[in-house]
Amino acid sequence: MNYFDEYTQSYDMTVPEIEYKYHHSYRVMDNMVVIAKSLNLPVKDIELAKCIGLLHDIGRFEQFTKYHTFKDNEMDHGDYGEKMLRENNALSHFNIDKEDYEVVYTAIRNHNKFRIEDNLSKRGLLFSKMIRDADKLDVLYALGNPNIKWIVKEDAGTISCRVKNAFFDNRQAKSNGEENKNEDLVNLFALAYDIYFNVSYDIIKNEQYYLKIYQRLHNQELFKPYFEHITKYIDERMK
Numbered sequence: 001m002n003y004f005d006e007y008t009q010s011y012d013m014t015v016p017e018i019e020y021k022y023h024h025s026y027r028v029m030d031n032m033v034v035i036a037k038s039l040n041l042p043v044k045d046i047e048l049a050k051c052i053g054l055l056h057d058i059g060r061f062e063q064f065t066k067y068h069t070f071k072d073n074e075m076d077h078g079d080y081g082e083k084m085l086r087e088n089n090a091l092s093h094f095n096i097d098k099e100d101y102e103v104v105y106t107a108i109r110n111h112n113k114f115r116i117e118d119n120l121s122k123r124g125l126l127f128s129k130m131i132r133d134a135d136k137l138d139v140l141y142a143l144g145n146p147n148i149k150w151i152v153k154e155d156a157g158t159i160s161c162r163v164k165n166a167f168f169d170n171r172q173a174k175s176n177g178e179e180n181k182n183e184d185l186v187n188l189f190a191l192a193y194d195i196y197f198n199v200s201y202d203i204i205k206n207e208q209y210y211l212k213i214y215q216r217l218h219n220q221e222l223f224k225p226y227f228e229h230i231t232k233y234i235d236e237r238m239k
């Protein structure tokens with residue numbers, strides 16, 4: 001059994017959010033391979049990409065079990081993941097070079113931040129960008145997947161000017177932890193503003209992730225301008 005499966009075994013997989021994160025981790029690992037190959041990275045770096053993909057959300061299991069939320073205000077799951085991996089020397093269970101351990105920590109620490117840290121090493125920056133894309137691709141996939149029923153949530157909340165203006169300004173509004181469900185959805189629509197690699201845009205467009213998400217919404221009238229704006233933005237970026 002691999003380290004990830006062994007570690008996650010002690011968490012309650014009958015909790016939908018925990019089970020979701022387990023499968024999300026494997027799907028993100030697969031996305032990392034797709035991105036790494038699109039960049040023609042050597043085999044050694046594909047292994048590194050897989051390791052980062054599988055472990056990027058390792059902090060989520062403790063976070064959800066302790067706090068019953070995926071919001072990072074009380075516990076930053078990227079920082080926690082790095083700490084936990086360091087303390088357990090977990091990377092020794094993976095087929096990666098010791099010199100690359102810091103790259104793994106850097107990418108995991110940076111995968112969930114609003115912006116990537118300054119002054120990273122070239123490899124640290126590359127793999128941070130890769131994991132951010134790989135993660136977002138799976139979030140969009142899952143939101144558009146009718147088999148994952150609980151994940152799209154709407155409410156009667158008003159979308160504030162702060163969130164709305166940022167969106168139409170082609171950027172994500174920084175979370176203040178107080179967004180309503182509709183605002184969360186707008187911020188999810190805004191994920192495409194923070195994509196780095198061409199292959200990721202190709203996947204979003206070809207798999208029609210945004211259309212699939214939009215089709216699942218009850219209040220399509222409210223979200224139509226957001227859907228149309230982000231679809232147009234992606235088309236522009238691909239030109």
Ligand SMILES: [Fe+2]
Nearest residue numbers: 056057111112
């Ligand atoms: Fe995460």
